[in-house]
Amino acid sequence: MLEKRTPIPVSEAVKKVMSIPQKQKTEQVHLHKAYRRTLAEDLIAKHPVPPFDRSPYDGFAIRSQDSSEASRDNPITFQVIETIGAGSVCSREVQSGEAVRIMTGAMLPKNCDAIVMLELAHAFSENETNYMTIKREFPAGHNISYQGEDVATGTILLKKGTVINPGTAALLATFGYEYVTVAKQPTIGVFATGSELLDLGDPLEPGKIRNSNTHMLLAQIERAGAIPYYMGNLPDEFDLCYNRVKEAAEQVDMLITTGGVSVGDFDLLPEVYAKLEAEVLFNKIAMRPGSVTTVAVWQDTLLFGLSGNPSACYVGFEVFVKPVIGTSMLQTKPHLQKVKATLIEPVPKANPFTRFVRCALSYSNDQLQVAPSGFNKSSAVSSLAKTVAFMVLPGGTRGYTTGDLVDVLLLESSEGSEWPWE
Numbered sequence: 425m426l427e428k429r430t431p432i433p434v435s436e437a438v439k440k441v442m443s444i445p446q447k448q449k450t451e452q453v454h455l456h457k458a459y460r461r462t463l464a465e466d467l468i469a470k471h472p473v474p475p476f477d478r479s480p481y482d483g484f485a486i487r488s489q490d491s492s493e494a495s496r497d498n499p500i501t502f503q504v505i506e507t508i509g510a511g512s513v514c515s516r517e518v519q520s521g522e523a524v525r526i527m528t529g530a531m532l533p534k535n536c537d538a539i540v541m542l543e544l545a546h547a548f549s550e551n552e553t554n555y556m557t558i559k560r561e562f563p564a565g566h567n568i569s570y571q572g573e574d575v576a577t578g579t580i581l582l583k584k585g586t587v588i589n590p591g592t593a594a595l596l597a598t599f600g601y602e603y604v605t606v607a608k609q610p611t612i613g614v615f616a617t618g619s620e621l622l623d624l625g626d627p628l629e630p631g632k633i634r635n636s637n638t639h640m641l642l643a644q645i646e647r648a649g650a651i652p653y654y655m656g657n658l659p660d661e662f663d664l665c666y667n668r669v670k671e672a673a674e675q676v677d678m679l680i681t682t683g684g685v686s687v688g689d690f691d692l693l694p695e696v697y698a699k700l701e702a703e704v705l706f707n708k709i710a711m712r713p714g715s716v717t718t719v720a721v722w723q724d725t726l727l728f729g730l731s732g733n734p735s736a737c738y739v740g741f742e743v744f745v746k747p748v749i750g751t752s753m754l755q756t757k758p759h760l761q762k763v764k765a766t767l768i769e770p771v772p773k774a775n776p777f778t779r780f781v782r783c784a785l786s787y788s789n790d791q792l793q794v795a796p797s798g799f800n801k802s803s804a805v806s807s808l809a810k811t812v813a814f815m816v817l818p819g820g821t822r823g824y825t826t827g828d829l830v831d832v833l834l835l836e837s838s839e840g841s842e843w844p845w846e
């Protein structure tokens with residue numbers, strides 16, 4: 425008899441997946457390889473930034489009190505005793521009436537407390553001695569870039585779990601991190617199942633289609649920050665599927681299959697999980713697309729049985745696999761970032777289940793706007809190419825119209841959410 429499946433709410437399904445403990449290993453990588461990796465320890469300032477008082481301009485360093493009487497009618501001339509560029513340090517203490525020619529980034533000489541920009545001084549030489557004249561006062565602190573004005577020693581600059589961006593790389597370099605402790609990226613195997621599937625180079629033949637899900641998933645896995653392993657296609661033959669899934673699950677941190685999770689005669693994954701004696705967390709969710717998404721645990725390894733329908737497979741990955749990847753990499757906001765956007769075209773279909781509409785975003789009058797990205801059936805592949813967000817329409821709602829404010833999950837944001845579900 426056909427097994428009866430009971431759908432559970434999306435939030436409950438996500439909770440179940442997230443309750444399976446992840447390994448959370450760390451490793452050291454060279455800073456040049458750290459982009460998009462996740463910091464595995466807090467970054468604390470080991471020294472002030474800048475590390476010394478310095479000049480923000482090309483100019484002259486002076487003792488401010490020496491300029492106090494300067495005016496148009498009373499120009500004051502200083503003897504220029506030395507020239508220093510960034511990286512050099514003035515060799516002498518500056519005395520009354522003396523100045524140092526100083527370039528941007530150079531350390532402020534002892535006793536100096538103001539910088540005169542080159543443009544505001546008249547420089548000249550007489551008898552092989554250099555001088556400069558000013559016609560106004562430069563108060564103490566004028567044009568000084570102070571030690572620690574950017575960062576004070578001991579400041580927690582970034583928390584463990586932060587995804588490294590170009591700015592983070594600059595900060596790590598500032599504190600001399602040649603190697604950075606980052607979260608290890610989980611490895612994720614991907615199998616496509618289905619006797620109808622052709623490889624990329626195969627010509628079309630009657631009844632067959634090309635496997636698109638695997639290639640989509642490899643990119644989704646990379647976008648989420650993990651390491652994908654391409655495992656090829658599996659025809660709908662039980663022994664082969666069982667053996668290959670078992671073998672692969674022993675080698676990777678998580679395993680994704682697409683297809684074969686519904687109730688059809690050739691949907692073999694439920695039987696594979698049964699023979700493995702894997703614990704099935706759920707096999708029906710109150711969502712569209714992706715209602716048949718199935719997740720099982722076998723020997724601490726999560727087995728994600730994503731739907732074969734391309735749009736359902738896509739949604740299943742972002743809702744269930746992505747947050748697990750983030751958590752295993754210590755991220756504190758592993759889910760998709762949730763924002764509000766205004767609908768710019770009607771979505772009249774009623775929503776018996778929570779609906780994830782694949783969407784494109786735009787801006788108008790400073791407002792974030794959202795619209796479906798095209799053909800929106802579970803089987804659709806065309807709309808995925810323009811998808812950068814999901815509109816989340818709660819179950820039990822009627823259609824939505826232009827102007828309605830809706831919840832939107834962002835797919836390309838590195839910000840994330842702690843928990844976007846109600």
Ligand SMILES: Nc1nc2c(c(=O)[nH]1)N[C@H]1C(S)=C(S)[C@@H](COP(=O)(O)OP(=O)(O)OC[C@H]3O[C@@H](n4cnc5c(N)ncnc54)[C@H](O)[C@@H]3O)O[C@H]1N2
Pocket residue numbers: 616617618620621633634635636637638682683684685686687688691713714715716730731732733734736802803
């Ligand atoms: N009697 C019922 N039939 C179906 C139900 C149901 O509840 N009762 N659920 C439907 C829903 S909803 C979905 S979604 C699909 C899920 O099917 P499966 O996950 O079992 O996937 P398959 O049967 O293997 O394939 C479905 C569809 O997707 C195509 N496909 C599969 N793999 C790929 C791939 N790698 N690349 C591109 N396209 C792929 C496949 O050819 C099928 O057209 O079941 C409904 N049926």
Ligand code: MOO
Pocket residue numbers: 711712713714715716717731733735736802
């Ligand atoms: O699971 Mo199906 O994708 O709801 O259409």
Ligand SMILES: [Mg+2]
Pocket residue numbers: 683684685686687688690691732
């Ligand atoms: Mg099927």
